[in-house]
Every structure is written in C-alpha cells, then in structure tokens.
Amino acid sequence: MTVMDQVANIAYSLIIPVAVLFGFIMLNAAYLSYMERKVLAHMQARMGPMMTGWHGILQPIADGVKLFFKEDIIPAKADKWLFSLAPVLLLIMSIAAFVAIPFGPPTDFYGILSNKVPLWLTNLNVGILYVLALASVGTYGVIMAGWASNNKYSLLGGFRSAAQMISYEIPMAFAIITVVLLAGSLNLAEIVNAQSEKWFIIVLPVGPVAFLLYLISGVAETNRAPFDLPEAETELVAGFFTEYTGMRFAMFFMAEYANMVVISLLVSILFLGGWMPVQILPNTWLGGMPPVSWINGLFRLMPPVLWLLGKVYFLLFFFIWLRATLPRLRYDQLMAFSWKFLLPLSLATLLTTAVMKQMGLL
Amino acid sequence: MIGRVKKLFNTVFLIEIGKGLALTLRTMLKPAVTRQYPREKRKPFAGSRGLHAMRRDDSGQKERCIGCGLCEAVCPADAITVITAEGPDHEKIVSSYELNLLRCVFCGFCIDACPVSAIQMTPEFELACTSRKDAFYTKERLVKIGDKYMGGKG
Numbered sequence: 001m002t003v004m005d006q007v008a009n010i011a012y013s014l015i016i017p018v019a020v021l022f023g024f025i026m027l028n029a030a031y032l033s034y035m036e037r038k039v040l041a042h043m044q045a046r047m048g049p050m051m052t053g054w055h056g057i058l059q060p061i062a063d064g065v066k067l068f069f070k071e072d073i074i075p076a077k078a079d080k081w082l083f084s085l086a087p088v089l090l091l092i093m094s095i096a097a098f099v100a101i102p103f104g105p106p107t108d109f110y111g112i113l114s115n116k117v118p119l120w121l122t123n124l125n126v127g128i129l130y131v132l133a134l135a136s137v138g139t140y141g142v143i144m145a146g147w148a149s150n151n152k153y154s155l156l157g158g159f160r161s162a163a164q165m166i167s168y169e170i171p172m173a174f175a176i177i178t179v180v181l182l183a184g185s186l187n188l189a190e191i192v193n194a195q196s197e198k199w200f201i202i203v204l205p206v207g208p209v210a211f212l213l214y215l216i217s218g219v220a221e222t223n224r225a226p227f228d229l230p231e232a233e234t235e236l237v238a239g240f241f242t243e244y245t246g247m248r249f250a251m252f253f254m255a256e257y258a259n260m261v262v263i264s265l266l267v268s269i270l271f272l273g274g275w276m277p278v279q280i281l282p283n284t285w286l287g288g289m290p291p292v293s294w295i296n297g298l299f300r301l302m303p304p305v306l307w308l309l310g311k312v313y314f315l316l317f318f319f320i321w322l323r324a325t326l327p328r329l330r331y332d333q334l335m336a337f338s339w340k341f342l343l344p345l346s347l348a349t350l351l352t353t354a355v356m357k358q359m360g361l362l
Numbered sequence: 363m364i365g366r367v368k369k370l371f372n373t374v375f376l377i378e379i380g381k382g383l384a385l386t387l388r389t390m391l392k393p394a395v396t397r398q399y400p401r402e403k404r405k406p407f408a409g410s411r412g413l414h415a416m417r418r419d420d421s422g423q424k425e426r427c428i429g430c431g432l433c434e435a436v437c438p439a440d441a442i443t444v445i446t447a448e449g450p451d452h453e454k455i456v457s458s459y460e461l462n463l464l465r466c467v468f469c470g471f472c473i474d475a476c477p478v479s480a481i482q483m484t485p486e487f488e489l490a491c492t493s494r495k496d497a498f499y500t501k502e503r504l505v506k507i508g509d510k511y512m513g514g515k516g
Contacts, residue, residue, distance in 0.1 A: 047396040325382040
C-alpha cells in the first residue's frame with residue numbers, strides 16, 4: 001500500500017464522514033433556530049423573520065455574524081477557566097453524541113461508490129449507553145457555567161437545570177432499558193434492525209408508554225418548553241447562561257439545538273423504527289395483499305436515510321409545536337411529575353416488559 | 363361516576379393537550395396578521411390625529427392664524443407658543459408660532475379651539491427625527507405641511 005493509498009483511505013473512511021457529519025450538525029444548529037422562529041411565529045399568527053433574504057432564509061447567518069462580532073465579556077469576578085470551558089464542554093458533549101448514531105444501513109449511494117459504506121462513524125456495541133453517558137456529562141457544563149459566572153442567579157439557574165436534568169434522566173434511562181430489553185441489544189443499528197417488522201412504539205402494551213416516557217423525559221432533558229424552567233425567558237433572564245455573550249452564548253444555543261437533534265434521532269431510532277419505512281399495515285397481517293403491498297413497496301423506494309431524517313424533522317417540529325402550545329410547569333410540579341409519576345410508571349413498564357419477555361409474550 | 367371515568371380517560375389519553383396542539387396547528391395554517399410595516403403601510407383611518415398643519419388664508423399669501431392664542435391656552439401639554447406683534451399697517455401679525463412635538467400629546471384640543479380653523483391635523487405619523495431641533499415645528503414648516511395636505515389653497 002503506497003502512501004497515497006493510505007491518505008486516500010484515511011480521507012475516505014474518516015475525514016469525509018466527519019466533515020459531512022459536522023456540517024450536518026452545524027447546519028442543523030443554525031437552521032433549527034430559523035425553523036423554531038418561523039414555526040413559533042406562524043403558530044402565534046405572526047410571520048417571524050422576513051427581512052434577510054427570501055422569507056428571512058439568511059437570518060441564521062445574520063445572527064451568526066452578529067454574535068461573532070459581539071464583545072466577549074467575562075465578568076470580573078468570574079472563574080475565567082471554568083467560564084470559558086463550560087460552553088465548550090456542553091457543545092462538545094452534544095456533538096460527540098452524534099458519533100455513535102447510525103443514520104442508515106450501509107449503502108453505495110445507488111452505485112456511485114464502488115463498495116458499500118456505513119452511514120455512521122462508529123458502530124459501538126454499547127451505543128445507547130454512550131449517548132446516555134454523554135448527556136449526563138453535559139450536565140456538568142450547565143453547573144460549571146452557573147458556578148463560574150459568580151452570579152447568584154446564574155448559580156441558582158445552574159442548580160435548577162442540573163436538578164431537572166438528573167431527575168429526568170432516570171425515567172429516560174428506564175424507558176431506554178425497556179427498548180433494550182425488547183431489542184435484545186445496546187447497539188443502535190441492531191435496535192433499528194429489530195424493528196423491521198414492527199416498530200417498538202406499537203408493541204403493546206409497553207411500547208406507547210415507553211415512547212411517551214422517553215419523549216417527555218427527552219423534552220425535559222433538553223430544557224425545552226414546557227420544561228424550560230432553567231431558561232424561562234419570561235421570568236428569569238436566561239438561567240445558567242445569563243452572563244454569557246457573543247460566541248460563548250451562541251455555543252449554548254448550538255448545544256441546545258444539537259441536543260434536540262440527538263433526542264429526536266434517539267426517539268426515531270428507539271421507537272419509530274429508525275430508517276425503516278412506514279408500513280401502513282404490517283407484512284404479516286394483510287400487508288402482503290396487493291393494494292397495501294404496493295403502497296408499502298412505494299414507501300420502500302425512498303432511501304432509508306431520508307426516512308430517518310423525515311422522522312427526526314417531524315419530531316423537531318413537534319418539539320416546537322409543544323413549545324407554542326403548553327404553558328411552563330411550576331418547579332415543584334416539574335419535580336413531582338418526574339419522581340412521583342414518571343419514575344414509578346417507567347419502573348412498572350420495565351417490569352412488565354421483563355416479565356412478558358420472560359413468558360415469551362413479546 | 364361517568365364524570366370521573368371521563369376525566370380519567372382525558373388524563374390518560376392527553377385529550378386536553380391534544381386539543382391545544384390542534385389549536386396551534388390550526389392557527390399555523392391561517393394567514394399571519396402581521397403587516398410588514400416599512401414596506402407595506404396601512405392607509406390611515408379618517409380623522410386620525412397625526413402631525414399638525416397650518417392652512418393659508420383666503421389670499422393664499424400667508425398663514426390663516428390670527429394669533430388669538432386660544433390653542434396655546436387650551437393645550438394641556440404646553441406644546442404651543444404663539445407670539446404676536448404689530449405689523450406695518452397696525453394690524454396684528456403672528457411673529458412666531460411654534461409647536462413642540464416633544465411635548466405634544468396629539469389630543470387635538472388646539473384644532474377644536476381654533477376659531478378660524480387655521481390649525482389642522484394630518485394623518486402623518488412618522489415623526490422620528492435625529493435632532494431635538496427637528497421636533498420643533500415653526501410657522502413656516504407647519505404651512506409647508508399644510509400645502510402638502512391641502513394643496514396651498516385657503
């Protein structure tokens with residue numbers, strides 16, 4: 001193998017996928033803010049950004065340029081190292097989660113490439129555990145930001161965020177374990193493959209419950225409405241990132257949007273069949289018969305990646321939709337909901353799944 | 363009993379949240395009520411109280427104001443200052459008529475008070491200015507606005 005071959009190999013297997021993935025994350029982080037503003041505006045009979053480009057399509061770029069040139073203020077009494085480390089840590093943790101997420105089965109892009117390439121960077125055996133672990137480390141970023149700002153409101157905001165994130169991680173983890181039991185694997189690609197016949201959301205009786213548990217915890221985990229107490233724009237200034245300006249502030253936002261994408265990807269992968277196409281009726285039950293099988297066959301023509309991304313964007317739209325609809329919870333309601341309702345329910349779901357699995361009912 | 367079952371059903375299947383989501387989705391499909399202001403301006407309503415204007419007298423040579431000072435007297439915000447003097451033919455002339463828009467509350471009392479309908483209101487509402495001086499409307503400026511809206515006639 002010559003040096004050129006090795007360079008080509010590295011480019012082929014590492015640099016290009018990383019570049020594509022990073023581009024995807026950054027584009028999402030930028031344009032989700034646009035999507036959020038637009039959807040939210042129209043749900044409130046407004047128009048949202050309209051001045052920059054066609055229907056304000058260049059707004060994220062304008063925002064980015066603005067934030068980039070803003071003065072970078074570090075409060076005089078802040079802990080400078082932690083203050084600058086916190087947003088970076090948070091952003092890195094949310095970006096790192098994408099590494100283990102499979103976007104589709106290995107493909108040769110309809111014959112463009114000579115051999116099939118996987119649509120993931122690494123296919124970890126413990127993929128879901130890795131993603132969950134990164135989400136927990138992200139909580140440190142929040143606490144760090146609150147502490148390092150040396151502002152009592154930031155600190156309280158940081159504590160509130162951390163308490164919320166830790167509380168909702170538990171039902172979330174139990175919902176995930178339910179899926180892991182159903183799929184028999186921690187590997188995300190295998191979890192998707194286990195849903196080729198039946199998505200986990202329609203595995204009665206536990207599927208829909210686990211799905212809702214995960215969805216609710218996911219919304220709370222990403223600190224989004226109706227669980228956006230850490231931020232609570234109408235009540236607090238911004239919670240733990242009150243003191244941040246310019247690019248550091250932008251990093252928190254990018255991390256939030258990247259987290260939303262991660263949660264949407266996970267919901268799609270764990271419950272909505274990942275890149276499996278929609279079947280209007282399952283193959284085993286009436287699905288093989290002509291009119292139904294034609295539609296199912298038509299759905300199968302669409303590339304799997306687009307199915308996954310379609311589900312992801314629907315979920316992202318759903319998160320924004322929720323924000324436009326539901327009022328914010330009170331802090332005690334938030335905690336009581338997690339510990340007194342979601343946690344027992346998730347435990348019951350897990351137990352039911354385990355028992356039914358053992359009896360061979362699932 | 364039926365009510366409790368219904369309530370339980372509503373809670374378990376998140377009926378109320380579903381209703382809320384349906385409402386926001388319906389609103390989203392309706393057209394927005396926003397007016398893209400600097401680009402598309404609303405036609406002012408009849409009788410809207412905007413910037414003041416001074417009409418010309420019947421000769422069309424000078425302002426119609428007779429310098430009675432009633433507008434100055436009635437103005438609740440003390441925005442108007444009228445100074446009169448004696449002219450060459452011993453008639454009363456208005457040597458200075460000044461409207462301070464920084465004080466004006468656009469109540470329209472000056473218009474009601476004027477015995478000769480010399481001062482009027484126009485639908486002009488874009489009154490932002492970059493210097494304090496621009497907020498003071500002298501007699502000449504007011505007449506110019508009157509010309510713009512009433513075509514220079516008496």
